[in-house]
Amino acid sequence: MFTTMKYLTILFIATFALASCNKVEEIAPEDVTPEVTIDTATQTLLLSGDFSGSSAHPSTTGKAKIFIDANNNRTLVIENLKVDNGPDLRIYLAEDTAITNFVEISNTVKNGTNSFAIPSTVNLEKQKVVSIWCKAFSVSFGNSSLVKP
Amino acid sequence: MKKITAYTLALLLVSIFSFAQDKNTTIIDASAAFGSGFSPSLGITKKWGIGSKGRFKIGTGVRLTNFSGSNIDFITAPADLTIDEANLDTLRLGSAAVTYVAIPIHLEYSFNEKFDIGFNIDVVGLTFGGEQSGTFAASQSASLNNSTQVGSPTSPNILLVGDNDRGSLNSELYARYWATEKLGIRAGLSFQFIEYTTNRPLTFDNDRFRAKLMQPMIGISYKF
Numbered sequence: 001m002f003t004t005m006k007y008l009t010i011l012f013i014a015t016f017a018l019a020s021c022n023k024v025e026e027i028a029p030e031d032v033t034p035e036v037t038i039d040t041a042t043q044t045l046l047l048s049g050d051f052s053g054s055s056a057h058p059s060t061t062g063k064a065k066i067f068i069d070a071n072n073n074r075t076l077v078i079e080n081l082k083v084d085n086g087p088d089l090r091i092y093l094a095e096d097t098a099i100t101n102f103v104e105i106s107n108t109v110k111n112g113t114n115s116f117a118i119p120s121t122v123n124l125e126k127q128k129v130v131s132i133w134c135k136a137f138s139v140s141f142g143n144s145s146l147v148k149p
Numbered sequence: 150m151k152k153i154t155a156y157t158l159a160l161l162l163v164s165i166f167s168f169a170q171d172k173n174t175t176i177i178d179a180s181a182a183f184g185s186g187f188s189p190s191l192g193i194t195k196k197w198g199i200g201s202k203g204r205f206k207i208g209t210g211v212r213l214t215n216f217s218g219s220n221i222d223f224i225t226a227p228a229d230l231t232i233d234e235a236n237l238d239t240l241r242l243g244s245a246a247v248t249y250v251a252i253p254i255h256l257e258y259s260f261n262e263k264f265d266i267g268f269n270i271d272v273v274g275l276t277f278g279g280e281q282s283g284t285f286a287a288s289q290s291a292s293l294n295n296s297t298q299v300g301s302p303t304s305p306n307i308l309l310v311g312d313n314d315r316g317s318l319n320s321e322l323y324a325r326y327w328a329t330e331k332l333g334i335r336a337g338l339s340f341q342f343i344e345y346t347t348n349r350p351l352t353f354d355n356d357r358f359r360a361k362l363m364q365p366m367i368g369i370s371y372k373f
Contacts, residue, residue: 006308098353099354138227139229
C-alpha cells in the first residue's frame, strides 16, 4: 500500500516538475592495473581453482593459480578466462564469495590468460577466493575458490 | 464602462482572495507512531487546494521525526544488492536512535469540512544520531557472521524509486477529523525507512543497512 502511494507521489512530483536533462554518470577512468609476466616453470604453485559463474553470469569459466618465487613474490595467474562483458569489472582476492575483506588485485578484467602481482597485504591463509566483481552495480561475475594442488 | 471594469476587477480580486484563503491552509501536525519502536514527529505544512472546490490539496513543509527502538533488524539496503535475496544480510542493532529533518510532500483529499484523508512522504532531509553497535548476521561470510559491527545514521536522505532510496524517510497514510475549526485529530499508519551506514564495508562491499517499519500512528493537527 505504501509502495503504491510512494510511486503515486513520485509520479505526481514528476508530473509537476520541469523536465531536466539527465546526466549519465560515467565511471571515471582509473589507472589500469599493470599486468606482470612470469615464467611459471621457475615458480612454485601455491593454490589453484576453477572459475564458476554466478547466478547472474553463469557462463564464466577459466582457472586461477597463485605462484610464489624464490623471493616470496606472489603472482595470480588467470588462465583461459571467459567472462561476460560488464562495466567496472574488478578482480578481488577475498575470504569468501561474499567478498568479505577483499583486496583489489586488478581494476580491469580481460578474457584469456593474464597475470597480476599480489600485494603483500593479502593473507593467502584466509583470502583464497578470486572474485570477478562488478563494482558499479555490485554484481558477481564469477568466483574461483583456491585450494592447494 | 470604466466603472463596470473597475467593479468587475474588484469583484474578481475579492473572490480570488477569499477563494484562496478557503482552499489554502497552514497546519501544524504532531504525531506519534509506536510498535517496533517509538517515533514522535512534528511538522508544519502549507497546503494548496486544487480544482474549483479545492478538495484535493498538495502541500509541503518541514517535518522533524525521531525514532528509537531496541533490537531492530537492518537489512542490506542498496538496490543493486536487494534484487537477489542471496545478497541480503542483517545488522541487528541493540539500540537504534535517529532524528531526521525533512521536506515532505503532502497529498490530501477533504470530503467535507470535517473529514480528510491524506498521504505524505519525506523527499529530502538530513539525519542525526550517534553510533550504535550490533551483531552482523551473514550466512555467506564465516569471518563476519555473528561479528560486532558499528554503524551511524545515514545522511543525507533522499526519496528515489524502488530500493534506491537513501537515508531515513517517514511517510504517513491517515484520516483526519476536525473536532473544531482549528483542531483536528489524525489516525493512520506510519511507514519509515531507518538507515545506518557501518564504519567499514561488510559483505558484498556494502556498508548500508535499512529497517522498514510500519507502525500505527495517532496525532493532532492545528490549523492556522
